[in-house]
Amino acid sequence: MKDPVRIAITGGAGQISYSLIFRIAAGDMLGPDQPVILQLLEIPQAMDALNGVVMEVNDCAFPLVQDIVATDDPNTAFKDADFALLVGARPRGPGMERKDLLEANAAIFSVQGKALNDHASRDVKVLVVGNPANTNALIASANAPDIDAGQFTAMTRLDHNRALTQLAQKTGKHVTDVENMIIWGNHSATQYPDLAQCKVDGKAAFDLVERDWYETDFIPTVQQRGAAIIKARGASSAASAASSAIDHMHDWALGSKGIVSMAIPSDGSYGIEEGIIYSYPVRCQGGKYEIVQGFELDEFSQEKMKATEKELREERAAVEHLLG
């Protein structure tokens, strides 16, 4: 049996975690031979609910779960963590402006960044799910100077998976037939789901779908999918977000099949401002990701990529004073 790894999950009593924790405990993220220690963080007001979740995890008698820590102290939650899934965040309340939301979350993610810096494994892999995810990841990273900035990532895998299914359904194929899907930029409505490099069953996606469908149906459907789920379900996407978080961490740790989308610190690739957390096409191998280079970008793509970059620069400007 392998040594257990420590997995910190914040927002442990929330709706995404209610799916995420159980799937991680079942081995879906790191495989059926990898024991895990779950370190769950909540705010003090939600500790009763978190203890209820812990009771349920215990009641599953998962063979891989070696221990469960439930705490409201980030220093305890991140102690020696090998993986950190930062799911908990402050939702937008009534009358709250975008700037207030950014600031409220910036406060949370700067505290958690410091705690990661002081207590987590130096190799910790961090995934930020809580919104605004890209900028929250930037803040956490800025507050963790002793951890390589490349280990702070944000989730656009849900957008990627949504795009795969939209294209597969449109072309009458299966998601596994689709290659080279890319989500560029921010996990927000400005994201750019790009089909220019995409192939379905070996054929160029643009030979299979109309340009008009791409621009007026596919792109807005993927961009607005979160809102469509809220409208239909009366609650935001949870199980699909958890599933995509598992895909993200699984591929990062164990390798990806082909190209996947991850929001990572920009190194200037494709002309994007260095340092912002921007979603790129990556390949993962040996516990590392690498940006896939060399795609030709037409004017349409460049414009869309710049628009989402602009939003990320504005988000960064709004929290600049917290970046140290």
Ligand code: NAI
């Ligand atoms: P939720 O409101 O059900 O759960 C959030 C939990 O986080 C709550 O239990 C809350 O008490 C906790 N929390 C708040 N502040 C905390 C802190 N400082 N430390 C620890 N825990 C804290 O929300 P849900 O549905 O689970 O979503 C979580 C986040 O994920 C939201 O920000 C949501 O917008 C985001 N999200 C991101 C997606 C993505 O693709 N990147 C997709 C879907 C949701």
